[in-house]
Amino acid sequence: MNQGVETAGLYVRDQDEALAFYVEKVGFRVHTDVRNGDYRWLTVQHPEEPLFQLGLFKPGPPMLDAATAQAVQAIVAKGAMPPLVLAVADCRAAYERMRAAGVEFTQEPTERYGAVDASFRDPSGNGWKMIGRSSH
Amino acid sequence: MQSPAVLRSLLRAKDRMDAASHEEWSVQRLAEVSGISQAHFARSFKQAFGIPPHRYLLTRRIERATALLRDTDLPITEIAFQTGWQSLGTFGRIFRDITGESPSESRVRMRATARGLEQVPGCYLGAAQRPDLTTAVLEKRRRAAPGINRSHP
Numbered sequence: 001m002n003q004g005v006e007t008a009g010l011y012v013r014d015q016d017e018a019l020a021f022y023v024e025k026v027g028f029r030v031h032t033d034v035r036n037g038d039y040r041w042l043t044v045q046h047p048e049e050p051l052f053q054l055g056l057f058k059p060g061p062p063m064l065d066a067a068t069a070q071a072v073q074a075i076v077a078k079g080a081m082p083p084l085v086l087a088v089a090d091c092r093a094a095y096e097r098m099r100a101a102g103v104e105f106t107q108e109p110t111e112r113y114g115a116v117d118a119s120f121r122d123p124s125g126n127g128w129k130m131i132g133r134s135s136h
Numbered sequence: 137m138q139s140p141a142v143l144r145s146l147l148r149a150k151d152r153m154d155a156a157s158h159e160e161w162s163v164q165r166l167a168e169v170s171g172i173s174q175a176h177f178a179r180s181f182k183q184a185f186g187i188p189p190h191r192y193l194l195t196r197r198i199e200r201a202t203a204l205l206r207d208t209d210l211p212i213t214e215i216a217f218q219t220g221w222q223s224l225g226t227f228g229r230i231f232r233d234i235t236g237e238s239p240s241e242s243r244v245r246m247r248a249t250a251r252g253l254e255q256v257p258g259c260y261l262g263a264a265q266r267p268d269l270t271t272a273v274l275e276k277r278r279r280a281a282p283g284i285n286r287s288h289p
Contacts, residue, residue: 013140070137077143078184079150083260106151121151125144129260 002051007043009055010084011076012124015042018056021122025101026086028054077125084128091116091132138184145170146184149177150192157196158220161189191269198234199266201227205243212239234267 012018019042022028028044031053035041039062043053059072075081088094092109095118099105106127107119116132138146149170153161166189167177181189201219204210210218216227216239231239 070140073140074137074143077140077147079147104148107155121147123144125140125147 005052007053007055009043009057010122010124010126011059011072011081012056012122012126013058013073013076014123015040015056015058017123018042019044021103022054022056025098025103073124079121079125079127081126084126086128086130087133088130089133091118091130094118094130094132138180142172142180143184145172146181149181149189150185153189153193154196157193157200158218160220161193163189187269191272194230194234194273195267195269197221198231199263201231201239202235202242202246202265205239206246212243215239230273233273234269 010018019030019033022044023030028046031043031045033040033042038060040058042056044056045053059069060066061069064072095105095109098120103120104123105118105120107117109116109118109132118130119127120130121127149166149172152169153166163174163177166181167174170177172180178189181192185192187195197219201215204215204218205212208215212228213224216224219227221227221230228239231242235242237245
């Protein structure tokens with residue numbers, strides 16, 4: 001078997017909105033989307049990364065009480081969650097495609113240290129750095 | 137507590153300052169970006185991020201100037217203008233007030249100590265070196281010079 005990190009999750013304010021964002025705008029695909037009552041386990045996956053799932057979780061019951069969920073939502077909305085880094089072949093091309101799709105970029109593609117990087121946020125406030133890994 | 141929707145809007149104003157800290161960011165402009173009234177903006181921003189918007193902008197400018205001092209050979213005058221200051225004198229004074237050293241001293245010291253940081257994405261590296269401006273710049277200057285401006289008893 002393969003060992004290692006299989007799933008890591010983000011907190012999002014609305015799972016339908018997050019699903020549309022990560023699938024239609026960023027280019028991930030749905031891996032798992034199952035419900036149990038009000039609880040919804042939703043993960044997406046990068047098409048080139050079959051061993052890793054990115055969870056899109058809404059803070060709330062039964063895991064979190066209402067006050068804690070509200071606090072978590074506030075932290076996400078303030079952009080205070082930890083860094084996320086997306087590797088792409090061509091940062092400028094990905095930027096053009098995603099921006100046309102309506103992604104909110106917070107930094108245009110910038111060349112530094114021999115690579116090109118840009119920044120965007122998901123609707124909830126999670127911040128991504130997108131780095132072009134190819135050298136051109 | 138501020139609602140997530142308001143916080144997300146305030147984050148947009150913060151993001152815009154991050155993206156262009158060399159530009160002028162009036163409360164009016166920031167309020168427009170976030171869709172929050174001018175009357176409430178500064179207080180809401182401080183409540184959300186713990187620092188007034190104009191002071192946040194200063195930390196970003198100093199952070200950027202610090203990176204340019206470390207990573208480029210640009211003249212200090214050029215760095216001052218690129219990071220949003222109207223005059224070299226103001227830049228030098230505020231830089232020293234915040235960091236405790238002049239831009240040229242900072243450049244010499246950082247170049248002597250930096251290396252091995254290539255594995256950290258540049259923006260996070262920059263953020264780690266952002267000055268922590270918990271007090272106003274003027275207050276900091278006043279504390280550093282206890283003989284001057286001592287409050288009248």
